[in-house]
Amino acid sequence: VYNILEDQILSQKLRAGDSVTEMKLSKELGVSRTPVREALQRLDREGLIKLRPNKGAVVVGISERDLIDIYKIRTRLEGLAARIAAENADEALVRQLSDNIELTEFYMSKGNIEKLKDLDSDFHDIIYRYCQSRILGKTLSELHRYIVCYRKLSLSVKGRLEKSLAEHREIVEAIKKGNADGADALMSAHVERALSNLLTIIQNKD
Numbered sequence: 001v002y003n004i005l006e007d008q009i010l011s012q013k014l015r016a017g018d019s020v021t022e023m024k025l026s027k028e029l030g031v032s033r034t035p036v037r038e039a040l041q042r043l044d045r046e047g048l049i050k051l052r053p054n055k056g057a058v059v060v061g062i063s064e065r066d067l068i069d070i071y072k073i074r075t076r077l078e079g080l081a082a083r084i085a086a087e088n089a090d091e092a093l094v095r096q097l098s099d100n101i102e103l104t105e106f107y108m109s110k111g112n113i114e115k116l117k118d119l120d121s122d123f124h125d126i127i128y129r130y131c132q133s134r135i136l137g138k139t140l141s142e143l144h145r146y147i148v149c150y151r152k153l154s155l156s157v158k159g160r161l162e163k164s165l166a167e168h169r170e171i172v173e174a175i176k177k178g179n180a181d182g183a184d185a186l187m188s189a190h191v192e193r194a195l196s197n198l199l200t201i202i203q204n205k206d
Contacts, residue, residue: 021056
């Protein structure tokens, strides 16, 4: 129940300001109210909803401030992950990243946006796995999970996919050459550009 509700909030099927109650969710999910109550309490502790005594809960979701914080943290941590990957690069890592680039080029020529969004996530996941730090990889995966719908929004802007691919190529070259400083700087800049692009979209919507 928790996983379902969290996914609905992070994917914005449940949006900020939406009201939810134990009874309604229990009926919709086909479960008793006890697991719903426990899931809501956990989501309240994590700040994704706010419980109101005798009034159910209201969805909080991910705010613009949260987004900025998450991207700032990602900038540092993803740069570190790319640095570690470059320091420990092997043929398997380079091959996986190169394959990702080739597939991205292929699906870009086909105009398959959904596949391109998945490949963008896969690119970062490959580096997470090769950073040789279970804690760092887990932390980055969690941060990514919180903003997956926003990353897709960022990539939907005309021209951003092409720029993102070019940035990925530069990162792969740095990793391939074992250039830790370069991989760190390029990845950090890549995430910073993504945030700048995303904030422009959000602010233009307001």
